Amino acid sequence: MFAAVAISQNPTDPMSGLVLRDVPAKLARPGWALVRVVSSSLNMHDLWTLRGVGHPPEELPRILGCDAAGYDAVGNRVVVYPVIASSDRGGGDETHDPQRALLSEKTDGAFAESLLVPARNLLPIPDGISFDEAACLPVAWGTAYRMLFTQAGIKAGDRVLVQGAGGGVASAAIKLAVTAGAVVYATSRSAAKLELAESWGARGIESGGRLPEKVDVVIETVGEATWSHSLKCLRPGGTVVIAGATSGMNPPADLGRIFYLQQRILGSTGCTRSEFVALLRMITATGVRPVIDRAMPLAEIHKGFELMADGDVVGKVIVHPTDPKEHT
Template sequence: MFAVYAAEPSPQDPIAALRVGERPEPEAPEGWVKVAVKAASLNMHDLWTLRGVGIKPEQFPMILGCDGAGVLEDGTEVVLHSVIGDPDWSGDETLDPRRTLLTEKHQGTFADFVVVPKRNALPKPAGLSFAEAACMGTAWLTAYRMLFVNSGLRPGQTMLVQGASGGVSTALVQLGRAAGFRVWVTGRTEEKRALAESLGAHQAFESGARLPERVDAVFETVGKATWSHSMKALKPGGTLVISGATSGDASAAELPRLFFLQLRVVGSTMGTREELADLLSFCDLTGLRPQIGAELPFERAEEGLRAMLDGETAGKIVFTRG
């Protein structure tokens, strides 16, 4: 079958590990289902896979793609949940120490077919296209959990999103506006700030800019480059929710500010199957749709990966099959 995959780990030049070609078609073991992939979205995790982060060398070659939407063998249209937990685990699967994502132990969605546990294939709302549905499982689910499960915000309060144009950031802007929060963002360029405002941000600021006032919560996926600004932006008692550190680890934790102002720092990773189901319902009820910055055929996967590597995104990058 056709697939986009990482041939081997390439820490310094991730694109060098990328291959577009043929891979064996998967068979679904008992309790799993086979999905004909119609669309799959690109995530930073795919670049980490190409670099060899979070995956053992013996797992290569590995088909890329955490997210996807497609059709079961009986014709049911589904959205994929990419967190695969221990079958014996009960409760929040994001806390399962043996959990994994597609592309870590199991082959991913950038292919004609993917197999997943039956519970990981959720019904796709009819109002969502396959491309839109393919954005939900990682970036949008991460944003949903950050905002509605971990932030403690109430409608009417002010949130700051660091970085205006990535998949998680654009989802936070859209979800926050739809839920009644005052949404502020930062962005490196005028184009990125304009994109955030077009998606519903009430105000957009240059990276590191002094804000008109402090905010109730900051949402971080950037890390080192924005950490100090995030800490300074919070009101006393405010919350910083972090789900990534694309620019590296923070150079200083700013502990005096943390304890003196009684700030909360909350880690957030992905989300649960139930949260994904709620997210799909929320989008279906509100008409909210993800910002897709580029929709490309799978054959042009390298183009999409290079755009993500260079930080040239304007929402989600989605790959589709005919």
């Protein structure tokens, strides 16, 4: 089968380690389910793997891709919950499992014609949601859902700042927070991205700009470039939730501000299976949908990653391992 495989890592030229080639087809095994992949989406996690961050080289070669939607063995439309946890978790919080792994870390991922995952990781795609939309949800939307509703506990009327309006997690956070009735501010250096954020119901603020009020919650995935601004925009006792640091992981701590204003700093990673189920129910009930920048065949995946790395996308980039016309 055709697949996109990470064969090496390079911090300055990550795309040099991603190759397209034929690999042996997956075979079903007890407790695991075979998925015929219709749609997958790109994530920064894939780029970090190719750069050698957080992924040991001995785990290569590896088919990349954390998000997948397609058909199970009997033809049901399914989306893959992307966290593979220990078999003895007993339904606990998978994100706290020290043995957990995101799809493509210890098992081959979704940039291929077929995929093998634990059977518990398959969930039905709700009616009215396309394969492409479903493929946006597991990593980016699951992460945003946990940040907003589990970690920050937002409610209607809360004031929320989302840093970096164009990214997959950020666009998901904007749409979910607006849908939940929050007052949402979104930052970007791009006037076009601010205009889009405003079309989703947010109030656009130029990066680093002054907000008209302090916020209750900051959704932070940018890191060094926005950290100081995030703390200055946060009310006393407010919460910053961090799930990434694309611009750098070592910002000035500003400990004086944090302890004097009793601000809370919370880490967040991924989501639990039960949170992912709740997300699917929410988007079904409300009609909110992911932002898709573009879709392309798997053969053009290098172009997709280059666009994402340059910040030239809004929302998610979809790849199709097979011709989507085969599934209509």
